[in-house]
Amino acid sequence: MLHDELAEAPLDLLLVDDEAGFRDSVAQRLQLRGFAPRTAGSGEECLEVMTSQPATVVVLDVRLPGMDGLETLRRLKGAHPDVEVVLITGHATTADGVQGMKDGAFDYLIKPVEIDQLAQKIRQAHDTVVRREERRREAVFRSQMAQRMAETERLASLGTLAAGVAHEINNPVAIMIQEAEWLMDLLQDSVEGRIDPQELSRSLELIRTQGQRCREITHNLLHFARKAETRQQPLSLNGMVLEIREIMERQAVKHHVVIDTRLAPDLPEIVASPSEIQQVLLNLINNAISAMEDKGGRIRITTAVEDHAEIGKALLLQVADTGPGIGEADISRIFDPFFTTKPVGKGTGLGLSICYGIVTRMGGDIAVESTPGQGAVFSIRLPAPTPGAQPQARPDPS
Amino acid sequence: MQDGATPIRLLIVDDERGFTEVLSKRMTRRGLRVDTAASGAEAVRMLRTQDYDATIIDLKLEGMDGVEILKVFKLLDPGLPILMLTGHGSETAVKASMRLGAADYLSKPVDFEALVAKVLNVARQGGDKA
Structure with missing residues (x-):
């Protein structure tokens, strides 16, 4: 076939x-x-x-x-x-x-x-038709591939997030189980099912506290998932940064990484897909954490409004880490699909290429600077909305 | 309850206070003598002043992590049996711990009875060796 x-x-x-x-x-x-x-x-x-x-x-x-x-x-x-x-x-x-x-x-x-010349022209013309058809098939194939890659990467970054959440929930769940079993221990040893009321209320209080802790974690995750909309809409870049920071904070702390933010107070809203912005931020922060997980370090997320002579106003979103940095040989390939420095099975090698795709589709630009030993700085520049014009929700182009 | 006259002395190292507290009270009820430490530094301090028959160390700790604590413990008290508590996806750290001389490990969330059985088991083995 x-x-x-x-x-x-x-x-x-x-x-x-x-x-x-x-x-x-x-x-x-x-x-x-x-x-x-x-x-x-x-x-x-x-x-x-x-x-x-x-x-x-x-x-x-x-x-x-x-x-x-x-x-x-x-x-x-x-x-x-x-x-x-x-x-x-x-x-x-x-x-x-x-x-x-x-x-x-x-x-x-x-x-x-001249009949042979005509025959030759006809063949050439036909070759052109065939080649054009091939190119078209290839383009369709490529765009299907790109879509599949984006989906794979999205699932991978959600997978990382889910693993982190499961980890967070494990501790309070373990405590709730142990406290409940403690009460069962007491009940088993008691006379006529009587437990010291103080002991009972202490355990119940602990179970409730740990339950609330779980609720907070799932609440954050659900909030995050609800925001996973692909529709373009006006959104605050600063708000997205703060949200992602809250979600990633625990994972960062586990790896001895501090996340701090320097957010421009006057940053205009942009029109973008929240899930795409989430994905870009998640990828950059995940990468920074894994780059620093051995020794720990600091991630600084900066937003700013920049004035460029050529392109006018632009929004700057910067994610800087204090990890080992990126080698010269790697830095030119870092946005290539399937390029990864993580061990086999750890990274898809798609994260940054997807970020690149998302940012360029928004008419923006992503660049990286790194001095080995002194960390890496990823800078994203997005076109600023035209002044005066209120950002409008655009319908999904698809 | 313990058979022997002297109860087993256990040190639990985990930064999750709620967890160490409930484990501690349940283990105590089973006749063990339990101390807890929330950090590597605290654990090392306790080991310097007390003898233990067994210790439980959580792999993921803020500051000095479980593997580092294990190394220090092995230097301070080579005969002390150490049980590692691990989460999912810590296969490499588990292997490293076992290579560095951990007696055994258990995955979180732990089953209390399994944990007690392992503690008694390694404490007895450690006692035989000593």
Whole structure:
């Protein structure tokens, strides 16, 4: 099946000329060279034949009664943009050939036509059709791949987050279980099921406190998940930074990493997809934590408004760490898909390439600077909303 | 309850106070003598002033982590049986701990009866060795 799908389109040729004698003789001589041309005697007939059974290549005489060759060409290309047209012009009408090229003809030949040259042009025209189709398939394949990659990465970063949350919840759950079992111990040893009321209320209080702790963790996560909207909407970059910091704080502390923020108080709102901004921040912070997890360190998240001579106002979002930094050999490949310095099974190698994709789709730019031994700084610049204009929610482009 | 006349002395090292407290009271009820420490520094201080028959160390601690505490304990008291408490995804640290001489390990969330059984087990083995 795959082979069939990828097989190239067969060369289907249509010969259009009003002079039956010339047309038939060309058709015959092309047949001898392995072609199977269909024929039409006028521009109108050509368009009609194309509607019922489109050809891949059309050989078209410019001089036609009724609708002339150039008009036929324009309509043909309008209705069938993929068809390639080889024009045949007389000596006196080479200007038509040039005009035809401007209107999308593949090439033009001047009468009297040398048959092998025509055959060669037809093959070249057909190759163009095939190559264009291949490129289109490839583009579709690439965009499907990119979508799948983005989804994989999103799941991976959510997976990391979920693992962190499970870890957080483990401790309070363990305490609740132990306290409940403690009460069961007491009950088992008691006379007629009596437990010291003070002991009882102390344990219950502890169970409640730990339950509340779990609730807080799930509350944060649910809040985060609800925000996982792909729809574009006005949002505060500072707000997103603070939210992610709260979610990542515990994981950071576990790895002896401090997260601090320097947020510009006058930062304008941007129109963006909250889930995409979350993903970018999560990736950068996760990377920074894993870079520093051996020795600990500091992550500083900065936002600012910048004025650039060339691009005007831009919002700066910076994530800087104090880890080992990025080697010169790695820094040029760091945004490449599947490039990772993490051990096998630890990273997908997609995080930063996805960040790159998200930021550039927003019309922004992501860059990294690093001095080995002195940490890495990721800087994202996003176009600032035009002053005065209130940010509007845009419908999802998909 | 313990069979022997002298109760087993256990040190629990974990920064989750709520957890060490409830473990401590349950273990005490089973006849063990339990101390707790919330950090590596505190644990080392206690080991310098007290003899223990067994110790439980949480792998993930703020400051000095479980593996580092294990190393120091092995220097201070090579015969002391050490049980490591681990979370998910700590396979590397578990392997390192066992290589460094931990007696055994248990994954969180722990089953109390399993934990008691392991403590009694390693304490007895440690006693035999001594």
